[in-house]
Amino acid sequence: MTMHAAEETFSFQAEVAQLLDLMAHSLYSNKEIFLRELISNASDAIDRLRLERYSRPDLAAAEAEEPPRICVGFDKDAGTITIADNGIGMSRAEVIEYIGTIAKSGTGEFLKALTGDQRTDAALIGQFGVGYYSAFVVADRVVMTTRRAGLAADEAVRWSSDGKGEYTLETIERLEPGTTIVLHLREGEDDLLNSHRLRTIIRTYSDHISQPIIMASEGAEPGESAEDTVNQASALWTRPKAGLGEKDYHDYYRHISNDFADPLAYLHAKVEGRYEYTLLLYIPSSAPFDLWHQQPRHGVRLHVQRVFILEDTGRLMPRYLRFVRGIIDSADLPLNVSREILQGSLAVDHIRSSAVKKVLRLLKDMAANDPGKYAVFWKQFGSVLKEGISDDYGNREDIAELLRFTSTHSPTQEPDVSLHDYVDRMKEGQDEIYYLIAPTLAAATASPHLEAFREKGIEVLLLGEAVDNWVVTGLLQEFGGKRLRSVAQGASDFGDDAEKEAAEKAAEEYAALLGRLKAVLAGQAWDVRVSSRLTSSPACIVANEAVTDLNLAHRLRGSGLPNQPILEINPDHPLIERLNRHQDDPRLTDWAHVLFNQAVLTLGARVEDPAAFVGKLNDLLVALTEATDDTGTGDS
Numbered sequence: 001m002t003m004h005a006a007e008e009t010f011s012f013q014a015e016v017a018q019l020l021d022l023m024a025h026s027l028y029s030n031k032e033i034f035l036r037e038l039i040s041n042a043s044d045a046i047d048r049l050r051l052e053r054y055s056r057p058d059l060a061a062a063e064a065e066e067p068p069r070i071c072v073g074f075d076k077d078a079g080t081i082t083i084a085d086n087g088i089g090m091s092r093a094e095v096i097e098y099i100g101t102i103a104k105s106g107t108g109e110f111l112k113a114l115t116g117d118q119r120t121d122a123a124l125i126g127q128f129g130v131g132y133y134s135a136f137v138v139a140d141r142v143v144m145t146t147r148r149a150g151l152a153a154d155e156a157v158r159w160s161s162d163g164k165g166e167y168t169l170e171t172i173e174r175l176e177p178g179t180t181i182v183l184h185l186r187e188g189e190d191d192l193l194n195s196h197r198l199r200t201i202i203r204t205y206s207d208h209i210s211q212p213i214i215m216a217s218e219g220a221e222p223g224e225s226a227e228d229t230v231n232q233a234s235a236l237w238t239r240p241k242a243g244l245g246e247k248d249y250h251d252y253y254r255h256i257s258n259d260f261a262d263p264l265a266y267l268h269a270k271v272e273g274r275y276e277y278t279l280l281l282y283i284p285s286s287a288p289f290d291l292w293h294q295q296p297r298h299g300v301r302l303h304v305q306r307v308f309i310l311e312d313t314g315r316l317m318p319r320y321l322r323f324v325r326g327i328i329d330s331a332d333l334p335l336n337v338s339r340e341i342l343q344g345s346l347a348v349d350h351i352r353s354s355a356v357k358k359v360l361r362l363l364k365d366m367a368a369n370d371p372g373k374y375a376v377f378w379k380q381f382g383s384v385l386k387e388g389i390s391d392d393y394g395n396r397e398d399i400a401e402l403l404r405f406t407s408t409h410s411p412t413q414e415p416d417v418s419l420h421d422y423v424d425r426m427k428e429g430q431d432e433i434y435y436l437i438a439p440t441l442a443a444a445t446a447s448p449h450l451e452a453f454r455e456k457g458i459e460v461l462l463l464g465e466a467v468d469n470w471v472v473t474g475l476l477q478e479f480g481g482k483r484l485r486s487v488a489q490g491a492s493d494f495g496d497d498a499e500k501e502a503a504e505k506a507a508e509e510y511a512a513l514l515g516r517l518k519a520v521l522a523g524q525a526w527d528v529r530v531s532s533r534l535t536s537s538p539a540c541i542v543a544n545e546a547v548t549d550l551n552l553a554h555r556l557r558g559s560g561l562p563n564q565p566i567l568e569i570n571p572d573h574p575l576i577e578r579l580n581r582h583q584d585d586p587r588l589t590d591w592a593h594v595l596f597n598q599a600v601l602t603l604g605a606r607v608e609d610p611a612a613f614v615g616k617l618n619d620l621l622v623a624l625t626e627a628t629d630d631t632g633t634g635d636s
């Protein structure tokens, strides 16, 4: 840090310098975003000042409330564009903290998320909160003067930088609180020094900013100070629905979400009655980068009588709907409402529950009327929505109707089967919904547990996501009066009377072999029994009935096996038949281990002692080749 009278020079923190370089060189094809970002910051600053006035009466008294305004101007001769607001401003410490020295949480994440595609990367700027720096896309010097509301006129600050690693700070005098940013455009950016061009950019990206964005009137005579408002400058959700079209809603979505794409769907509802509120909620068409973060950055924006209060994830919408964006404007909350107050507020509880119901209804309509769109939704947010099955007991049934699965009937691995579809297709006499949980969808699809179901044409839902076991246990194992049942657990008691009889007979016939295998596998298999689930595989592992699938799934993701694994053998398989005929085979122990461990492998689990397994397998193969040699079919 060097000192020149009152001016101090600081170095940008390394990540910020990297970001600035990127702004200057890589995002050029979307250069007009700088205006959207700076206007958006100005708008936030005005909202914050209005809010602070409600909680700090001293501020309200000290400063006459000016009507909020954002002014955009340009100077052809100087080659500058100016964006000024009468918002909250920043103190010296705040400038240092927010602009440039300390890496904000968003900066590092932003750099990691960059794709190299200019359009995608430009869309990320807003999401990560690095909008201020986008000034350097078009400017080679940025000068900002700012005065924090509540501080004296001589405590204002001038920040200046060429974006190349350093910036200077100077304490100055400024008559009014607020912020003015002057961009000294790079050479060749003269096309921006044009009223028509700037107005078009403002209308494209910032039309729905609720404060007026003011420019000097076009065609005004020199010296004449005529000005006009360029944007709509009214809160969209307060306007009558009849006067709004899809384009208005979509434009507004892009403004509040920092998303470049259109939303998949939206709802706009004014509710009057015990509580009075307006909802304008959107379902995005793609997941934000932080969908799985503990604390996502964005959520639903709460307004009280049009004043922006806070953006919240968790309180206004349940976590399983954390992808919803939009506005909730309440007439019943105090303006000084805080996050803590939100927690215990009856009005918020009421609004939240109504908002959830409306979002679920919107999704239901989408699923019914536009399955293609719903498939996009499900791909992006299905795993998140599934959390609702266990988290939102009251709406469990509505959420269950929205679930989509892959099943043995699906032509592809796309999840396109609803529980309704499943129940409608159930075979005569079938009264349970069958499912299989596996560590991955691929493991589920290839599982031997499905063999008999496939042969009989009985559909099985294939669950391969971590959240799935919560879904099936949280559903209270039931949908539309039909129990959900794992095909990899408990006794296989499906099949007609003749099949059951055959299974009982096989169990008797194989009793002695079962006893021997059980003795050999003591400590590994909890039981060994005859199976009626298998048609082509010799054996499979199932979980004991008493163990919930919750544990099963948990264990599948750990060591790989259920707590009480049961080895089931296929009495019709030639290998098993042979073992039954030769129970005194000295290699029975090896066969037992190989059977058990290959069943472990098809489950997608881990063999406990792979070297021993391979050793035994090789011994058996050697014995087999020796036997073939002895019978003269070998090449000796």
Ligand SMILES: Nc1ncnc2c1ncn2[C@@H]1O[C@H](COP(=O)(O)OP(=O)(O)OP(=O)(O)O)[C@@H](O)[C@H]1O
Pocket (backbone or CB within 6 Å): 037, 041, 042, 045, 085, 087, 088, 089, 090, 098, 099, 125, 126, 127, 128, 129, 130, 131, 132, 133, 179
């Ligand atoms: N015109 C302004 N008035 C007051 N503070 C501002 C202004 N512009 C920027 N700031 C401060 O600088 C911070 C950084 O701004 P930047 O645009 O880089 O990210 P952000 O606004 O926090 O993120 P996001 O774009 O997601 O809202 C802001 O959070 C705000 O505190």
